[in-house]
Amino acid sequence: MDVIVSRSGGIAGLRLTWEVHVEEQPDPDEWYVLIREIPWSTPPPAPPEPDRFIYRIRCEPHEATLAERQLTGPWRELVERVQERTEPERSPRRPGPRRPAR
Amino acid sequence: MTRTPRPYPYSTPHKAIVPPYLLARIAAIDDPRFDVAADAARRSLLRDAPMREWRREGEPPSFIAHERPARDERPAALPGMAPSPDRRISDAENAERLPGRLVRREGQPITGDAAVDAAYDGLGETFELFARVFGRDSIDGAGIPLEATVHYGDRYDNAFWDGERMVFGDGDGEVFRGFTNSLSVIGHELTHGVTERTAKLRYQGQSGALNEHISDVFGALVEQYGMGQDAASATWLIGEGVFTDLVEGRAIRSMKEPGTAYDDDVLGRDPQPDHFDRYIETDDDNGGVHLNSGIPNRAFALAAIELGGFAWEHVGRIWYDVLTSGRLRPDDGFHTFAAETVRAADERFGADSPESRAVTSGWSAVGIEELPALDPVPERAASDAGSTMPTWTSSSRGAGASPDFD
Incomplete structure (x- = not known):
């Protein structure tokens, strides 16, 4: 089971992705308990706030998008756990072809 | 319709191109990015120490006003309460x-x-x-x-x-x-x-x-x-x-x-x-x-x-x-x-x-x-x-x- 957290937004608009393979963790059972505890179908409402981070959490078959302010309780615990266990990968988007300079 | 650039229409050194009230601020910035500007501003302020007073008072001293070109529209000269x-x-x-x-x-x-x-x-x-x-x-x-x-x-x-x-x-x-x-x-x-x-x-x-x-x-x-x-x-x-x-x-x-x-x-x-x-x-x-x-x-x-x-x-x-x-x-x-x-x-x-x-x-x-x-x-x-x-x-x-x- 994989848990993938991607953080987008922020004033710089940079995206970071953390990915954890639960089976490779020393404590997979704790991960399973935490993942079961999360109310995947009812994430808290997420009104956007300018320049704040947006978290997308994927854990098949679940996926949820949360604003930073909504990242509380088990949601936050899961995200922090993922961030502690692995280094983020930056996933810069390549822009389209550049126009010739004028 | 005349259009006058602000703050000064002439590209002369700091004293003229940067409004004095900003010199005080630039001088106060503790930021490597502004090292040069801050230094320049501090030097300007030392040269014209009364500006500090002006900044505190919120009004330009008269001598500064005289230095300005007449058509300067700097808002610091606005009357009334800003x-x-x-x-x-x-x-x-x-x-x-x-x-x-x-x-x-x-x-x-x-x-x-x-x-x-x-x-x-x-x-x-x-x-x-x-x-x-x-x-x-x-x-x-x-x-x-x-x-x-x-x-x-x-x-x-x-x-x-x-x-x-x-x-x-x-x-x-x-x-x-x-x-x-x-x-x-x-x-x-x-x-x-x-x-x-x-x-x-x-x-x-x-x-x-x-x-x-x-x-x-x-x-x-x-x-x-x-x-x-x-x-x-x-x-x-x-x-x-x-x-x-x-x-x-x-x-x-x-x-x-x-x-x-x-x-x-x-x-x-x-x-x-x-x-x-x-x-x-x-x-x-x-x-x-x-x-x-x-x-x-x-x-x-x-x-x-x-x-x-x-x-x-x-x-x-x-x-x-x-x-x-x-x-x-x-x-x-x-x-x-x-x-x-x-x-x-x-x-x-x-x-x-x-x-x-x-x-x-x-x-x-x-x-x-x-x-x-x-x-x-x-x-x-x-x-x-x-x-x-x-x-x-x-x-x-x-x-x-x-x-x-x-």
């Missing part, structure tokens, strides 16, 4: 807790904490731009206190507006070195508050990218106004100084050349598009609000550069008119916004004026063309605009007219 900021800087002490401990209120001396003092000064400069150039008294137009929290979180890599206050992290020290280091970032955050009180552009998709664009516009203008830079000499960078030296990049965005602000092994390349053909559809970042803002950003910068002179004198006024017109709807996209800027340019400077043509060609250069026909100015415009503008705001339509603080 609005003044009410700043409150709090320290989150590296917790993710708001508001944190109040550490500096308006009028209190520097604390010695660089982030606290930079936030205080930056909010002051942003306030000055809105007050003196656009006649706006603070975020709400009615003098609401400017509240900020610094040292938010542990190596927190961001700055944001939470609906009530500006919040600044210290950065992780590897990529980001703190967000109060950039005046354009401080101006950007405060402007989110202004947009929230005026056009209320929804923070999603195109309207969200416009919301971001507005913050970049006034963030850049705060820097240009503070440094006395005209459109040609301005950097048009947002967030210059927030990256550490380890990052191959100048800033987090370039308004003039979106997509060129950084190109780094770790961060990758600045992903901002510079043309509507390359608009990025994505679910991330509220629909790419920090990416697609590059498109209107470039339109603004190109229009400003085409006109030359000080951007806050022409395109800045046009954009401010649109922001506060009450005509924008929260979900408006690029084309409607562009049409509104052309209409505002026509109204302020005249149809077929250089300003109107520059705005149109700026949008055209980024692929925003065939602008929609707008409704005739509806009644709601007048009523909405009235609610966002203070009573002492100038109704003058003359270019370069200073707001009337009487």
Whole structure:
């Protein structure tokens, strides 16, 4: 089971992705308990706030998008756990072809 | 119609090109980015020590006024009561807790904490731009206190507006070195508050990218106004100084050349598009609000550069008119916004004026063309605009007219 957290937004608009393979963790059972505890179908409402981070959490078959302010309780615990266990990968988007300079 | 650039029409050394009240501020900035400027400003201040008194008093000493050319329209010379900021800087002490401990209120001396003092000064400069150039008294137009929290979180890599206050992290020290280091970032955050009180552009998709664009516009203008830079000499960078030296990049965005602000092994390349053909559809970042803002950003910068002179004198006024017109709807996209800027340019400077043509060609250069026909100015415009503008705001339509603080 994989848990993938991607953080987008922020004033710089940079995206970071953390990915954890639960089976490779020393404590997979704790991960399973935490993942079961999360109310995947009812994430808290997420009104956007300018320049704040947006978290997308994927854990098949679940996926949820949360604003930073909504990242509380088990949601936050899961995200922090993922961030502690692995280094983020930056996933810069390549822009389209550049126009010739004028 | 005469147009006089502000603050000084002559490119002579600091004393002439930078308003003295800004010298005092520049001198006070404890920021390596401003080392040269700060040194120069400090030297200027030593040369003219009474300026310090002037700054404290809030009025120019008479000898400075005599040094100025007669046609200088510096707003410091405005009669009557100019609005003044009410700043409150709090320290989150590296917790993710708001508001944190109040550490500096308006009028209190520097604390010695660089982030606290930079936030205080930056909010002051942003306030000055809105007050003196656009006649706006603070975020709400009615003098609401400017509240900020610094040292938010542990190596927190961001700055944001939470609906009530500006919040600044210290950065992780590897990529980001703190967000109060950039005046354009401080101006950007405060402007989110202004947009929230005026056009209320929804923070999603195109309207969200416009919301971001507005913050970049006034963030850049705060820097240009503070440094006395005209459109040609301005950097048009947002967030210059927030990256550490380890990052191959100048800033987090370039308004003039979106997509060129950084190109780094770790961060990758600045992903901002510079043309509507390359608009990025994505679910991330509220629909790419920090990416697609590059498109209107470039339109603004190109229009400003085409006109030359000080951007806050022409395109800045046009954009401010649109922001506060009450005509924008929260979900408006690029084309409607562009049409509104052309209409505002026509109204302020005249149809077929250089300003109107520059705005149109700026949008055209980024692929925003065939602008929609707008409704005739509806009644709601007048009523909405009235609610966002203070009573002492100038109704003058003359270019370069200073707001009337009487």
